Amino acid sequence: MRYILICKLKTKKNRGEHKAIGRRRGSHCRPVGKMSWRLSLGCKQTKMSPSEILLLSFGVLALLSLAECKKELTLSERVQQLSDAALKKPVLRFNGDKFKQYVKGTPRNYSMIVMFTALAPSRQCGICRHAHDEFQLVANSWRYSQGYSNKLYFSLVDFDEGPDVFQQLRLNSAPVFMHFPPKGKPKKVDTLDIQRVGFAAENIARWVAERTDIQIRVFRPPNYSGLLALVVLLALVVGLLYLRKNNLDFLYNKTTWALGALAFTFAMTSGQMWNHIRGPPFLQKTQSGNIAYIHGSSQGQFIVETYIVALLNAAVALGMILMVEAANKRDDVRKRRIYAIIGLGLYAFCFSLLLSIFRSKAHGYPYSFLLK
Structure with a gap:
């Protein structure tokens, strides 16, 4: 008792x-x-x-x-606090507790776009900073758009501020963009495939529209660097023409025009225009921590990958030129033979590398040469 x-x-x-x-x-x-x-x-x-x-x-x-x-905050209190904070900063920074309260808390009547990143200098994630700038651009465009409402918010979770969140979601790489719908748990399509589409602001806005039916028109601040570069280039051309006004024979030089045409061709065939449109990352770390220079899918590419392909194309062209010169020249037979061997080896090796890269991107491609 x-x-x-x-x-x-x-x-x-x-x-x-x-x-x-x-x-x-x-x-x-x-x-x-x-x-x-x-x-x-x-x-x-x-x-x-x-x-x-x-x-x-x-x-x-x-x-x-x-x-x-x-x-525990009520739904109206959470929405009010999120709205007040979003008016000051369109991208809300969450730690583990705030993530649990505002993103995982129920009930919800709003969608949350969360960027998981590692912005600390000690993490040495250059891609994270570039992706953060694009994410900030989308959030600012939504904040100052005419259709702005409390149905969509943008937030950020840094690894050093919320490691428990990364562990809970089993994230071992950054950056990652996820959509948390008002009801239910995120699905596979609620994670942006940055390897395929990149993380340019326009691509993020398009993905947000697919997941939330909210259209965001991205407003980029004016960038005068391209215009400045064009003005400097025109000034250099005009200055060169003025200095060489008495001798303009270089304008009729076939070698100069041929090199210019080849440079333009290599840039276009390597995917530079695709980079300009899609804005892919320069390179990316794999889940094992290694650096990936070649994208593993035919639907995407890295900026450094285009440089590699352009150099290989240039090497193939150089090998072909050496073989042609070896056949046309009337010089010493030994020199012609050296040109032919170097040209053939350069052509075969670099073309084999190009085929190997293509096989790694287009899975199931049956053909190869020298290298798998």
């Missing part, structure tokens, strides 16, 4: 009776016999039945539950 002590404590200021439930540490109650207690200030024993103990336990649990519920 259990007892509750109802102790009558007297004070100098107030001689009223104060009730204290449970055994109070520091009082002068001490056990006497087996099931009785005595208080030097005066104690009264009260016997409780098992049903009363059970009711009291349920009451305490109910009070604790109510206290915990009061700590």
Whole structure:
């Protein structure tokens, strides 16, 4: 059997009776016999039945539950806090607790686009900074658009601020863009495939529209670097023509025009225009921590990959030119033979590398040469 002590404590200021439930540490109650207690200030024993103990336990649990519920924000409070914060900063920074409260908390009537990244200099993630700039551009465009509402928010979780979130979602690379819908859990299509489409602001906005039916028109700030480069180039050309106004034979040089045409061809066939339109990353780290220079899909590419392909195309062209020159020249036979061997080796090796790269991107391509 259990007892509750109802102790009558007297004070100098107030001689009223104060009730204290449970055994109070520091009082002068001490056990006497087996099931009785005595208080030097005066104690009264009260016997409780098992049903009363059970009711009291349920009451305490109910009070604790109510206290915990009061700590949780209601939906309207969460939306109000998100709206107020988004007006100041379109991209909200969350740690583990805020992510759990605003992104995973239920119920929700809004979509959340979250960027998981690692912006600390010690992480040495250059791609993360570039992706953050594009993500910030989309968030700013949404914030200042005419259709802005509280149905969509943009947030960011840095690895150093919320490592528990990365562990919970099993993320081992960055950057990652995920959409958390108002109802249910994110699906596979709620993660942006940056290896296929890149992370340019326009591509992120298009993906957001596919997942939320909210159209975002991206407003890029004016970039005068291209115009400045064009003005400098025109100034150099005009200056060169002015200095060589008495001798313009170089304009009729076939070699100069041929080199210019080849450079333009190599740039276009390597995918430079695709890079300009899609804005892919320069390179990317794999899940094992290695650096990937070649994209593993035929639907995407890296910037450094276009440089590699352009150099290989140039090497193939150079090998072909050496073989042609070896056949047409009337020089020493030994020199012609060296040209032919170097040209043939350069052509065969670089063309084999090109086929190997194509096989790694177009899975199932059956042909190869020298290299697999």
